Amino acid sequence: PLTRGQLVDRLRAALKPKRFHHVLRVEQTAITLAKQNGVDVEKASIAGLCHDYAKQRPDQDFIDEIHAKGLDPDLLNYGNAIWHGIVGAELIKDELGIWDEDILNAVRHHTTGAAKMTKLEQVVYMADYIEPARDFDGVESARRITATDLGAGVAYQTKHTLEYLIENSKPVYPKTIETYNAWVPAYE
Ligand code: DGI
Numbered sequence: 001p002l003t004r005g006q007l008v009d010r011l012r013a014a015l016k017p018k019r020f021h022h023v024l025r026v027e028q029t030a031i032t033l034a035k036q037n038g039v040d041v042e043k044a045s046i047a048g049l050c051h052d053y054a055k056q057r058p059d060q061d062f063i064d065e066i067h068a069k070g071l072d073p074d075l076l077n078y079g080n081a082i083w084h085g086i087v088g089a090e091l092i093k094d095e096l097g098i099w100d101e102d103i104l105n106a107v108r109h110h111t112t113g114a115a116k117m118t119k120l121e122q123v124v125y126m127a128d129y130i131e132p133a134r135d136f137d138g139v140e141s142a143r144r145i146t147a148t149d150l151g152a153g154v155a156y157q158t159k160h161t162l163e164y165l166i167e168n169s170k171p172v173y174p175k176t177i178e179t180y181n182a183w184v185p186a187y188e
């Protein structure tokens with residue numbers, strides 16, 4: 001397996017500097033949340049580093065991978081925002097040799113969430129949302145809520161992301177709705 005240093009080198013090569021520095025911040029935030037929530041810190045580190053590995057790949061790489069792995073053809077109706085996690089996990093397996101399904105699921109679900117998420121998946125989903133350079137209306141609330149209750153943070157992000165998608169007439173991936181139904185009414 002790759003060492004952390006080798007993984008960092010692979011991320012530096014795969015990403016533009018701004019995105020590379022984002023993944024380093026997500027790693028550190030994920031480590032903090034992992035310690036607070038009894039989650040495996042090494043898995044949080046690897047998943048945090050890898051979560052956006054495929055973010056800057058051309059669309060054709062994802063389309064090829066959807067066909068090669070027989071992934072849900074409905075994915076073809078979406079774009080990079082949905083592909084880089086769900087399909088990106090397959091590229092991470094192929095190219096970085098990371099086979100740990102806990103880590104791969106955290107990458108798969110980091111954008112849309114999922115109805116059922118392990119604590120590791122919740123940690124990566126939230127770390128991506130609240131890493132220190134994130135700056136949007138409500139990020140301070142998101143940080144405070146997540147520090148108190150990881151699941152409440154998941155609910156907060158899910159609700160606000162769905163509001164944003166609807167407000168901007170973006171297509172909503174069905175899993176995003178499943179995440180909303182599983183997490184948001186339960187916390188209100
Ligand atoms: O990759 P990052 O920018 O660090 O963050 P991300 O992977 O969490 O989110 C990428 C974008 O995807 C973000 O603007 C929100 C958007 N998104 C989340 N759920 C959906 C979605 N976009 C569409 N079209 N549909 C969704 O269901």
Ligand code: FE
Nearest residue numbers: 051052084111
């Ligand atoms: Fe992402």
Ligand code: FE
Nearest residue numbers: 110111128129
């Ligand atoms: Fe995110």
Ligand code: FE
Nearest residue numbers: 022051052128
């Ligand atoms: Fe990210």
